[in-house]
Amino acid sequence: MFALVLLGLLLLSGAVHVGQLLGTVLAVGGEGTRSGGPRLIETVLEEERSAHKIAVLEVEGIISTFLLDGGGHSLVEVLEHQLKRAAADRAVKAVILEVNSPGGEVLAADEINRVIDRFQEESGKPVVAAMASVAASGGYYVAAPCRWIVANELTITGSIGVIMHGYNYRGLMDKLGLQPNVYKSGKFKDMLSGDRSPEEIPPEEGQMVQGLIDETFARFKEVVAAGRGQAAERNGAAGRRLVEDWEDYADGRVLSGKRAYELGFVDELGNFKVAVARAKQLAGVAQANLVRYQVPFELSSLFRLFGQSESRTLRLDWGVERPPLRVGQLYYLFYPGLL
Helix, strand or coil: CHHHHHHHHHHHHCCCCHHHHHHHHHHHHCCEECCCCCCEEEEEEECCCCCCEEEEEEEECCECCCCECCCCCEHHHHHHHHHHHHHHCCCEEEEEEEEEECEEEHHHHHHHHHHHHHHHHHHCCCEEEEEEEEEECHHHHHHCCCCEEEECCCCEEECCCCECCCCCCHHHHHHHCCCCCCCCCCCCCCCCCCCCCHHHCCHHHHHHHHHHHHHHHHHHHHHHHHHHHHHHHHHHHHCCCCCCCHHHHCCCCEEEHHHHHHHCCCCEECCHHHHHHHHHHHHCCCCCEEEEEECCCCHHHHHHHHHCCHHHCEECCCCCEECCCCCCCCEEECCCCCC
């Protein structure tokens, strides 16, 4: 009864998403887990009356430690605890990672990559990446360690590279008569500051920034080579191997799913059903129930939800939300001229 009353109040307020409302009801009466992280509720996506399960996890939108859910948990934290849940459940035989992301923060993508790699190594359970509309840059980065990668022919993927973005607004300041006063402890303490004139920027600064970009880019290529190499060893002739000159295509260009398949970046062309069939095959089961671990909206999060500002996220043209990109932050991000 309490759940129904609460549901009615939230509907009247218009403050929460329908999925969160359903999660509220589940949180009141259902069973969940919490071990130092978000509370997770297991829901059934597809019932096959099997003793086996396949867990379906999502990487949706910008990959970031900045975006938080209603409970104050980041994407990285939620995904890590979902994988812990899948590892601990003996009935879970495989995981499908749905990726619909243009990428995001370097550190967040790298943490997810390592979590997936460690999950497969320690649990022995395969992870199948199912690419949706976009799985580019950091979106591909998190898919790279998966045992098997499925993409639609028209999936936008690739965009292997690193970007750092900023503005120099000194010219505008000069026109307005604004003069910055900067006191610093070292020559490079104001690196990447946008209020300096071009002649004030030491030439070594550009070299150092480019060195940082190159170092991060090298990590991206290591992740691709290691992930696809391990997958090829485990999958044998059934999977795909990277072509010898694959690094020539790691220059930031985007690829269709079909082209990525030809180059060995993905193992199979198809949709989500194909990914499900492949997960069953890799797990050695004929049938399995598809389950999802959801973070329910709880009453304790209500005030945080009302306090969230609409300005915290911006919507990209392909329909995913992102936080304002921060100056000086490194990103594995598909760059469509919208930064």
